[in-house]
Amino acid sequence: MENVLEVKIEEAGYDQTEAKIRNISFALQSGQLLGLIGPNGAGKSTTIKSILGLLPAVKGEITFANDKPKFAYIPEHPILYDELTLWEHLRLAASVYEMEEKHATMRAESLLEKFKLTEVKHHLPGSFSKGMQQKVMLIIGFLNQPDVYIVDEPFIGLDPIATKDLLAMLEEEKQRGAGILMSTHVLDTAERICDKFLLLSAGSVVADGTLAEIQERSGQPGASLFDCFHQLV
Numbered sequence: 001m002e003n004v005l006e007v008k009i010e011e012a013g014y015d016q017t018e019a020k021i022r023n024i025s026f027a028l029q030s031g032q033l034l035g036l037i038g039p040n041g042a043g044k045s046t047t048i049k050s051i052l053g054l055l056p057a058v059k060g061e062i063t064f065a066n067d068k069p070k071f072a073y074i075p076e077h078p079i080l081y082d083e084l085t086l087w088e089h090l091r092l093a094a095s096v097y098e099m100e101e102k103h104a105t106m107r108a109e110s111l112l113e114k115f116k117l118t119e120v121k122h123h124l125p126g127s128f129s130k131g132m133q134q135k136v137m138l139i140i141g142f143l144n145q146p147d148v149y150i151v152d153e154p155f156i157g158l159d160p161i162a163t164k165d166l167l168a169m170l171e172e173e174k175q176r177g178a179g180i181l182m183s184t185h186v187l188d189t190a191e192r193i194c195d196k197f198l199l200l201s202a203g204s205v206v207a208d209g210t211l212a213e214i215q216e217r218s219g220q221p222g223a224s225l226f227d228c229f230h231q232l233v
């Protein structure tokens, strides 16, 4: 399988004086869902921000497969404009992505339908609930069908049906060949859906690989991801 993203971070942090993460290297393949797992403060968001080029101090190399990579970042906390309606957000995203108008409209309508937001598409997202705002970020992320998804903790705030819809969308995008890097604390879901894991603690990788490989590394064959995690961290 082709690598859609290669990450080799020697160190990265929020200023030049102190590295918050060290020696984080992995490759994300087409059609793969990679789970970024670790306790609070382990460095998951810092890893994601390093990949996105949002940190001032990153030593290392981030390589996307394509020169002009198509990727979507779905942040943990919604970032929305007070003055734009939901539909205007989608129009803006489509124009930033340079999507063809008819295709963008069709795709937007179908995602609104899927996440049950069609009725509020001309409303301001500022008036939406937390979960609805999170869904807006998902729709924007899924709009352009990128090669790579970088998703920061998507499950918090979503109701069970929205969670199920999100999991189905992720699976669909994997089948299409997208690579997905997803950070999460929801370990039972991660265990079910991720192909591989990168387990971080205190800014470094403590284990990586498939569940079987992580079980072996933690000396607990057949154990849950939670138990392996507990043992290793």
Ligand SMILES: Nc1ncnc2c1ncn2[C@@H]1O[C@H](COP(=O)(O)OP(=O)(O)OP(=O)(O)O)[C@@H](O)[C@H]1O
Binding pocket: 014, 020, 038, 039, 040, 041, 042, 043, 044, 045, 046, 047
């Ligand atoms: N904006 C920031 N400025 C300075 N240090 C930061 C900043 N954000 C995070 N850090 C530090 O970087 C380290 C890693 O934090 P990070 O946010 O990457 O953890 P995380 O694994 O995403 O945790 P969580 O599960 O709580 O979201 C922590 O020591 C944290 O204090």
